[in-house]
Amino acid sequence: xxxxxxxxxxxxxxxxxxxxxxxxxxxxxxxxxxxxxxxxxxxxxxxxxxxxxxxxxxxxxxxxxxxxxxxxxxxxxxxxxxxxxxxxxxxxxxxxxxxxxxxxxxxxxxxxxxxxxxxxxxxxxxxxxxxxxxxxxxxxxxxxxxxxxxxxxxxxxxxxxxxxxxxxxxxxxxxxxxxxxxxxxxxxxxxxxxxxxxxxxxxxxxxxxxxxxxxxxxxxxxxxxxxxxxxxxxxxxxxxxxxxxxxxxxxxxxxxxxxxxxxxxxxxxxxxxxxxxxxxxxxxxxxxxxxxxxxxxxxxxxxxxxxxxxxxxxxxxxxxxxxxxxxxxxxxxxxxxxxxxxxxxxxxxxxxxxxxxxxxxxxxxxxxxxxxxxxxxxxxxxxxxxxxxxxxxxxxxxxxxxxxxxxxxxxxxxxxxxxxxxxxxxxxxxxxxxxxxxxxxxxxxxxxxxxxxxxxxxxxxxxxxxxxxxxxxxxxxxxxxxxxxxxxxxxxxxxxxxxxxxxxxxxxxxxxxxxxxxxxxxxxxxxxxxxxxxxxxxxxxxxxxxxxxxxxxxxxxxxxxxxxxxxxxxxxxxxxxxxxxxxxxxxxxxxxxxxxxxxxxxxxxxxxxxx
Numbered sequence: 001x002x003x004x005x006x007x008x009x010x011x012x013x014x015x016x017x018x019x020x021x022x023x024x025x026x027x028x029x030x031x032x033x034x035x036x037x038x039x040x041x042x043x044x045x046x047x048x049x050x051x052x053x054x055x056x057x058x059x060x061x062x063x064x065x066x067x068x069x070x071x072x073x074x075x076x077x078x079x080x081x082x083x084x085x086x087x088x089x090x091x092x093x094x095x096x097x098x099x100x101x102x103x104x105x106x107x108x109x110x111x112x113x114x115x116x117x118x119x120x121x122x123x124x125x126x127x128x129x130x131x132x133x134x135x136x137x138x139x140x141x142x143x144x145x146x147x148x149x150x151x152x153x154x155x156x157x158x159x160x161x162x163x164x165x166x167x168x169x170x171x172x173x174x175x176x177x178x179x180x181x182x183x184x185x186x187x188x189x190x191x192x193x194x195x196x197x198x199x200x201x202x203x204x205x206x207x208x209x210x211x212x213x214x215x216x217x218x219x220x221x222x223x224x225x226x227x228x229x230x231x232x233x234x235x236x237x238x239x240x241x242x243x244x245x246x247x248x249x250x251x252x253x254x255x256x257x258x259x260x261x262x263x264x265x266x267x268x269x270x271x272x273x274x275x276x277x278x279x280x281x282x283x284x285x286x287x288x289x290x291x292x293x294x295x296x297x298x299x300x301x302x303x304x305x306x307x308x309x310x311x312x313x314x315x316x317x318x319x320x321x322x323x324x325x326x327x328x329x330x331x332x333x334x335x336x337x338x339x340x341x342x343x344x345x346x347x348x349x350x351x352x353x354x355x356x357x358x359x360x361x362x363x364x365x366x367x368x369x370x371x372x373x374x375x376x377x378x379x380x381x382x383x384x385x386x387x388x389x390x391x392x393x394x395x396x397x398x399x400x401x402x403x404x405x406x407x408x409x410x411x412x413x414x415x416x417x418x419x420x421x422x423x424x425x426x427x428x429x430x431x432x433x434x435x436x437x438x439x440x441x442x443x444x445x446x447x448x449x450x451x452x453x454x455x456x457x458x459x460x461x462x463x464x465x466x467x468x469x470x471x472x473x474x475x476x477x478x479x480x481x482x483x484x485x486x487x488x489x490x491x492x493x494x495x496x497x498x499x500x501x502x503x504x505x506x507x508x509x510x511x512x513x514x515x516x517x518x519x520x521x522x523x524x525x526x527x528x529x530x531x532x533x534x535x536x537x538x539x540x541x542x543x544x545x546x547x548x549x550x551x552x553x554x555x556x557x558x559x560x561x562x563x564x565x566x567x568x569x570x571x572x573x574x575x576x577x578x579x580x581x582x583x584x585x586x587x588x589x590x591x592x593x594x595x596x597x598x599x600x601x602x603x604x605x606x607x608x609x610x611x
Contacts, residue, residue, distance in 0.1 A: 031328045032096045033240040039125035040133035044155040047223035071331025072099045075309050086230050098329045121149050128154035128188045132195045134458035151217045158222045160184050170228035171207050254280035258348035271339040283325040291346025291367025305333040345385030377401030379418045382432040391432050409435040415443035486594035487512040487571035500558040502532050508549045511594040515543045519572040525601045529556025578610040
């Protein structure tokens with residue numbers, strides 16, 4: 001029998017004496033759970049895994065911030081070692097845990113399996129002293145959308161003033177703190193409880209949870225010292241075995257199913273695909289269908305590179321093992337005969353002799369974003385299929401229509417297409433975690449398109465809302481200026497300066513406004529002429545507003561025939577403008593009153609006018 005992954009792990013970690021009944025071979029129908037680690041930047045996601053692995057990946061990251069998705073297999077024997085006496089002699093059926101460390105919400109959303117979430121369970125890491133931040137909110141939102149169970153590690157408990165860490169169970173250690181420190185810990189935990197409640201979750205400190213199907217467990221801890229991390233691992237294993245048993249059952253002989261996490265160009269290797277195999281067995285020389293931007297790609301597996309147990313796919317300490325086959329669940333790097341057009345978030349599926357057409361259609365459907373499009377709307381771009389769909393969900397929740405959605409960098413074509421939108425509020429490109437190509441930046445400068453970019457969806461949506469408020473106000477002002485507004489005028493007694501060609505009269509604006517070019521009518525609805533000019537205190541003006549007295553030149557009427565001193569005149573408003581002004585609800589009380597009078601006058605002849 002070939003040496004199993006778990007056996008390799010025991011040998012390399014010096015754990016050959018772990019109970020044989022927990023060997024992979026005897027649990028071949030139960031795969032290891034896939035655990036995604038989520039949370040805000042610098043709240044300790046990678047540090048938690050570094051403690052589990054005994055590694056220093058976080059120190060090798062640029063700026064100590066995770067840049068790419070990582071996958072780490074933690075064998076069952078290692079879990080036994082980490083749990084120690086905390087395990088209490090309990091035996092586990094699962095062969096270990098496969099952790100996925102993500103740079104954020106976007107990466108998690110790309111982990112899709114058959115249209116659902118690839119991760120079986122998740123850990124949300126939150127700084128206990130800072131509470132929820134934008135990416136924490138994003139993580140909770142996507143976990144809620146995908147119905148993925150999770151536990152929350154309230155990390156950095158050591159930063160609570162006066163707290164003393166110890167190599168002891170975290171609850172026991174909290175009980176040894178000074179009373180005021182215990183109070184600070186409780187207050188910090190219940191701030192998190194309150195935030196989760198606002199987001200629709202019941203939660204409690206893990207040792208007080210009565211029903212894990214109804215409450216989120218919060219584990220206070222410190223990733224640097226490891227305090228609280230064994231308790232979190234024990235919870236994960238327990239929850240996986242109790243509530244995910246059927247979900248974890250698989251057959252190693254089945255056709256492999258996987259998801260591409262990242263597509264990268266690597267020196268000496270060429271194009272590689274960091275991939276999670278979540279079902280079945282994958283072998284070198286297998287023919288596979290892989291999702292691309294267009295049609296599914298049929299290609300062959302040239303090589304399978306697997307990180308050693310407790311090492312990880314993103315930044316391994318040791319070289320990868322070249323293996324002939326792997327089975328679920330595994331984080332691996334694939335080399336394909338052809339990888340042209342493969343995109344992150346795309347499915348990978350081993351081709352079988354049966355149901356090829358059905359398989360092709362499934363890969364095709366899974367490679368295309370499920371985004372509801374509108375005839376007019378904003379344009380969105382994202383780095384993966386899953387993150388594009390996540391951004392689309394946020395847009396839908398915010399009532400933002402989407403005209404076009406695509407994976408990949410923002411190009412000049414994206415800007416050009418967005419500039420063609422009729423509604424200025426839709427001339428927007430929302431770019432999530434993607435590059436802006438130089439020709440696109442040039443195009444933005446040459447067009448009226450507004451480009452918003454961020455690597456945090458929460459921030460991107462906030463930026464859009466702020467922009468939208470200002471743009472909407474500007475658009476509203478522009479539209480109001482374009483519409484003909486209501487105006488009510490009094491022809492003043494003893495203010496006839498010329499009888500006709502044009503008639504020049506003195507008027508007072510009783511309500512609303514009047515502009516040069518407006519047509520006027522009498523109270524009986526009869527049109528009497530057009531405003532040619534307006535003069536106020538020896539100055540020509542284009543508009544007179546409520547309360548002003550001005551001299552007005554009118555083309556059309558003759559004083560004594562069509563008009564006479566003392567009459568009231570109204571600005572003639574097109575029916576469409578009247579309807580828009582009525583619906584906009586932006587008129588002040590006096591303007592609204594004048595508009596109502598215009599409706600009453602016009603509906604004497606046409607009862608449906610302005611409807």
